[in-house]
Amino acid sequence: MKRIWIASLIIALVAGGFIGLNWARWRGERAAPGEPPQASAPPAASQPTQAQPEEPFLQIEGTRLSGTDPQGRRMWDIRATTLEVDRDRQRIIMMAVTGQFYSGGKPQLGFSAPAAVFDISSKDVELSGGVVARSQDGRTLRAARVRFDASQRTLIASGDVVLTQPGMSIRADELRTDTALEHPKFSGNIVVRVSE
Secondary structure, X not given: OHHHHHHHHHHHHHHHHHHHHHHHHHHOOOOOOOOOOOOOOOOOOOOOOOOOOOOOOEEEEEEEEEEEOOOOOEEEEEEEEEEEEEOOOOEEEEEXXXXXXXXXXXXXXXXXXXXXXXXXXXXXXXXXXXXXXXXXXXXXXXXXXXEEEOOOOEEEXXXXXXXXXXXXXXXEEEEEEOOOOOOOEEEOOOEEEEOO
């Protein structure tokens, strides 16, 4: 009987110690022996973070953006590694882009560029940073910038413009053309080189 009483006492002491230890933990009161318990520190006040003006409203990685005409026919497709929405300026900024310009819903001119901006209000797209574009028939267009004017459905290339096709290359300050490069109009410092 004495053994049962000693065993019960040991179990009660261990259980009491365990409950007391856990109670102190739950309450965040871990006092050293002989010290009064300390109140736990209040949680840090959370401050709402506000987006800085230079931070994007929305950034999406690895995405595709398409533009269509009022009849629903595709005018362009752009794939980008990074896409940011600039709410204040009403534009979408894309980095490391590739894509296609279309005519009559059919792909006409594939392109790549380091950057592109889509203007949400005008629906224009501007490629920049050194644009390289290739038509379905093998012509190549290189320019510092290429802008797709959505209202006119034309491309305006500017800055060291070079259009290369078999047997000929044309340099100019600016080129205005349709998305299939069928009706090019060059202006400013035009140089034509014919090769055999």
